[in-house]
Amino acid sequence: MELLGAKVVAATTGRKTLKDAVDAALDDFVRNCDNTFYLLGSAVGPHPYPVMVREFQSIIGKEARQQILEKEGRLPDYLVACVGGGSNAIGLFHPFYDDTQVNIIGVDPAGLGIDTPDHAASITTGKVGIIHGFKCYAIQDEDGNDLPVHSIAAGLDYPGVGPEHCFYKDSKRAEYVTITDEEALEAFKILSKTEGIIPALESSHALSYTMKLAKTLPKDKIIIANLSGRGDKDAKQIKEMLKG
Numbered sequence: 001m002e003l004l005g006a007k008v009v010a011a012t013t014g015r016k017t018l019k020d021a022v023d024a025a026l027d028d029f030v031r032n033c034d035n036t037f038y039l040l041g042s043a044v045g046p047h048p049y050p051v052m053v054r055e056f057q058s059i060i061g062k063e064a065r066q067q068i069l070e071k072e073g074r075l076p077d078y079l080v081a082c083v084g085g086g087s088n089a090i091g092l093f094h095p096f097y098d099d100t101q102v103n104i105i106g107v108d109p110a111g112l113g114i115d116t117p118d119h120a121a122s123i124t125t126g127k128v129g130i131i132h133g134f135k136c137y138a139i140q141d142e143d144g145n146d147l148p149v150h151s152i153a154a155g156l157d158y159p160g161v162g163p164e165h166c167f168y169k170d171s172k173r174a175e176y177v178t179i180t181d182e183e184a185l186e187a188f189k190i191l192s193k194t195e196g197i198i199p200a201l202e203s204s205h206a207l208s209y210t211m212k213l214a215k216t217l218p219k220d221k222i223i224i225a226n227l228s229g230r231g232d233k234d235a236k237q238i239k240e241m242l243k244g
């Protein structure tokens with residue numbers, strides 16, 4: 001981002017996680033609205049941000065749809081993407097919305113396990129609440145305060161989820177499943193070793209579920225898994241973890 005000319009400022013409040021960075025971005029937007037143009041990098045926040053971000057990210061689904069039709073001559077049977085705030089996932093899913101034969105699966109981060117407090121599986125375990133100016137499934141206490149969340153992937157460490165995913169869940173257009181830190185790390189290692197592609201830890205959640213799913217399907221089924229980002233940014237963290 002700095003190479004592209006951005007000034008990057010670290011979040012200094014709260015637990016200094018993604019949620020705190022979004023708090024800071026919204027705070028800046030409210031205070032400096034005459035010089036703040038764009039504030040959130042996921043499909044979250046008040047309207048119209050979730051729609052704007054979905055539209056930008058939809059290039060993923062548009063190109064995936066076109067390329068699979070060219071290569072395979074038919075639509076995929078499954079789409080799989082990790083869900084933090086939900087931008088990479090909704091970008092893939094949206095252009096396939098009307099293709100009801102395509103099964104849509106979002107992967108929520110289960111951290112150390114959804115039976116522990118250390119996860120960020122908001123769409124699968126959260127209750128309806130308000131966070132950052134929008135209504136969604138959120139991990140909050142009874143008074144609507146956000147609870148601390150955890151994921152091995154910093155980009156999935158968010159106590160809410162984009163409103164359009166909540167609609168996909170409620171209308172049953174998509175299914176949402178969970179993958180733990182450990183499973184994601186294993187998928188990270190497998191893709192790195194077998195393909196020489198280092199996936200982001202976020203994307204490793206989608207890959208892990210894709211591998212599980214593939215084992216249950218006949219060989220002629222087609223799954224599109226969204227590799228939402230590269231793992232270069234995670235290499236140092238993973239090296240430390242593998243040492244320990």
Ligand SMILES: Cc1ncc(COP(=O)(O)O)c(C=O)c1O
Pocket residue numbers: 041042043082083084085086087088089154155156200202203228229230
């Ligand atoms: C590579 C990568 N994938 C996925 C995500 C999760 O965000 P979203 O759910 O908005 O796609 C992030 C967030 O930082 C990310 O860096």
